[in-house]
Amino acid sequence: MGPDELFQRAVIARRYYLEGRTRIQIAEEFGLSRFKVARMLDEAIESGMVEIKIHNPGSIDVDLSTALQRRYGLEHAYAVSADTSNAADRVHAVAKAMAELLQSILRDGDVVGVDCGRTLTHIAPFLTSLPRCDVVQLTGMAGAITSNGADLVRRISEVSGGESWPLYAPLVVPDARTAASLASNPQIRETVERHPKVSCAIVSVGAWAPGASQVYASLTDEEVATLAAAGVCAETCALLLDADGNRIPGLDERRMGIDETQLRAIPTRIALATGPEKVAATKAVLRSGLVSSLVTDTDVAAAVLD
DSSP states (O other), rough: OOHHHHHHHHHHHHHHTTTTHHHHHHHHHHOOOOOHHHHEEEHHHHHTSSSSOHHHHOOOOOHHHHHHHHHHTSSSEEOOOOOSSOOHHHHHHHHHHHHHHHHHOOOOOOOOOEEEOTTGGGGGGGGGOOOOOOEEEOOOBOOOOOGGGHHHHHHHHHOOOOOOOOSSSSOOOOOHHHHHHTSSSSHHHHHTTGGGGGGGEEEEEEEESSOOOHHHHTSHHHHHHHHHHOOEEEEETTEEOTTTOEOOOTTTTOOOOOHHHHHHHEEEEEEEEEEEGGGHHHHHHHHHTTTSSEEEEEEHHHHHHH
C-alpha cells in the first residue's frame, strides 16, 4: 500500500477505536462504503497497525478460565490468581471469587445447597449481600465446628435472610443400619426432603490424601487403604470417584448426604478447589460430570488442562 492509503487506514482506525465514531459516520466522512471501512479496520488489526489488549478482570485469568470452560463444557469457570504463592492467600482469593460468583448469579427464591469442606467455609466473610434464598445442607458434618456444613449453612442464611435447613448427622457413619436409623429422624428427613428443591449447589473437591478430604479424615487407616486400592482418587459430597471420574460405591450405604441422581439434577453445581494436592481430584470431579462449574486457582486450572 502507498503512504496515502496507509495514512487513511490509520486515521480511520483512530476514528473508530479512539474517538468512538461508527462505521457509518466514518464512511460518510471519507466517502467510502461501510463495507470498505469494515475491511480497512480488519486490515488494521491483521497488519499490526492496531493492537487490542484485554486486561483480566481483577484476579481472574480470562484465557485459562475460557479454556477450562470449553474443555469441560462448564457453565461457569473461574481461574483465580493470588498476589503471592502463600497457600492461605490463594484460598482467600478463590473463596472471594466464589462469593462474587454467587452474588452475581443467585436470584430471589433460589435454594442454595451446601457441601462440607474447609475451603468452602472461607466464602462466608466475602458474602456481603444476597437475594432471599433458603439454604440447605447437602452432606453431614465433619471437621471442626467452624468448618462444617451446618455452620456455613447458618452463615449464608444470615446474609440471605432465608430459612436454613441443617443436616445434624455425621458425614460418614459406621454402617448401613446407623445410616438408615439417622435418616428416619424427623429433622434430618425434613432437610433431605428439600434436596430436590436445590437450584444452586456449592461443593468441595476432596483428594484421597491426608488433610485433603474430610471424608478421608472420617475413616480408619484400614478403610482409607482399602478404598485407595479400589481406585479412589477423589470425592465430592462424599461420592467417591476414580481418576477417570467413574463412581466407586464404597461408602454409599454409610454416607449421609444428597443422592447422586439428585445432585446431578441440580441446575448449577459449583465446585471449589485450590492447592496442588487437589489437581488429580479436580480432574476426576470434572470428568465425572457431577459438577457444572468450577472456581479454582490458576495452578490447578493449568494442570487440569494438560
